[in-house]
Amino acid sequence: MDIALTEEEQRLVETARAFAADVVAPRAADWERDRVMPREAIRAAVEAGLGSLLVPKEHGGQGASRTTLARVAEELSAVDMAFAFSLVVHNNHLNSIANAGNPEHIERYLPRMLTGEVIGSFLLTEPQGGSDAAAITTSATRDGDGWRLNGRKAWVTNAAEADLLSVYAQTDPDKGWRGIATFQVEAERDGVVREAPYSTLGAHAMGTGGFRFEDCRVEDRAMLLPPGDGFKFAMSGIDLARACVAAMCCGILRTSLDVALGYAAGRRAFGQRIADFQGLQWQLADVATDLHAARLMAYEAMRLIDAGQAAAIEAAHAKKFATRVALTGVAECMQAMGADGYKHDFPLARHLACAKMGQYIDGTTEIQNVVIGRALLKPYID
Ligand SMILES: Cc1cc2nc3c(=O)[nH]c(=O)nc-3n(C[C@H](O)[C@H](O)[C@H](O)COP(=O)(O)OP(=O)(O)OC[C@H]3O[C@@H](n4cnc5c(N)ncnc54)[C@H](O)[C@@H]3O)c2cc1C
Structure with missing residues (x-):
């Protein structure tokens, strides 16, 4: 079928195809057998431009179309969907900061995500359920000029290696989805507990697992999207x-x-x-x-x-x-x-x-x- 891509976008798809053949194909079976999330390979893919496809060029990304993201993901997935999905999650996290972040967020988080030094993640689902996403119970409560996060997140792609967590938390349970905000939380911060990756049918290369937040304090500037906008952005x-x-x-x-x-x-x-x-x-x-x-x-x-x-x-x-x-x-x-x-x-x-x-x-x-x-x-x- 005729998929309209610019020459530059086509080159990104070819880069993905070559990366999949040269880097992913020889290792994917081992990653699965040994249950390894291949941090270095993800970083190499990000360095090759495959981790910032939708990020505008003025922010250092590729400024490519959504169709390009899908074509790149298809090429990687043809060899290993776990690797492809891991990279898509990183892309989406990076893109959410580039599009929804203020200049301080962009300056603070983008550069190291653009090099793959920092791996991103998306924490919406909780152990009690994922489909009814508006019903999350991880709480964010006001604490002086910051917030305290408490609760559990489940099924986090990249959990094994993620450095930056995009956490959806409820600021006011009476408000339902309108109370949900998004916070950027470093995985090594006090009060963040990384749980052991899950044992699943397959796809271990994406290091899926859970996190706990135990009185984790974050500054106000960690809020990427305010109550209401957080949930709307996730759904958008x-x-x-x-x-x-x-x-x-x-x-x-x-x-x-x-x-x-x-x-x-x-x-x-x-x-x-x-x-x-x-x-x-x-x-x-x-x-x-x-x-x-x-x-x-x-x-x-x-x-x-x-x-x-x-x-x-x-x-x-x-x-x-x-x-x-x-x-x-x-x-x-x-x-x-x-x-x-x-x-x-x-x-x-x-x-x-x-x-x-x-x-x-x-x-x-x-x-x-x-x-x-x-x-x-x-x-x-x-
Ligand atoms: C490998 C993997 C990686 C994932 N990565 C992430 C991630 O990075 N971040 C993240 O936030 N989440 C992630 N998820 C979670 C995923 O989004 C959820 O699994 C999904 O939303 C379903 O939620 P659940 O598993 O809790 O099922 P539940 O919501 O508990 O649903 C259980 C069953 O009930 C059905 N059901 C629920 N509601 C309805 C309804 N209204 N009508 C009919 N049937 C219904 C469901 O279809 C399902 O069959 C990941 C999941 C997997 C398996």
């Missing part, structure tokens, strides 16, 4: 995040299909190539059709977002569809490879775990249906 980026997950799922499905096709062309059974069995061809043809549809949906959502148009429904459709077909498609590709597809010698098992992860991050499949269902019913019940 959600369509982009969802379409980006869809693009990442296209990456893992693309690789899985390539691997399965190559395998099927070389493997023989009953005196012929397994690729010549029509049943197997059709099985992979269905995966290719799903991939084609998922890409069209992901990049149509991105096109709308870049054009500043409403994209909530398109992003929800894209995320729901792409994560679903990634999960079924990777499994079909593994099946086409017989028991070999099940081995860690091939990357498909890693991709399968990431496809499942895609169904939770940035809103579950059910929440996409909530968005779509509400829009479908709106003309009938308003």
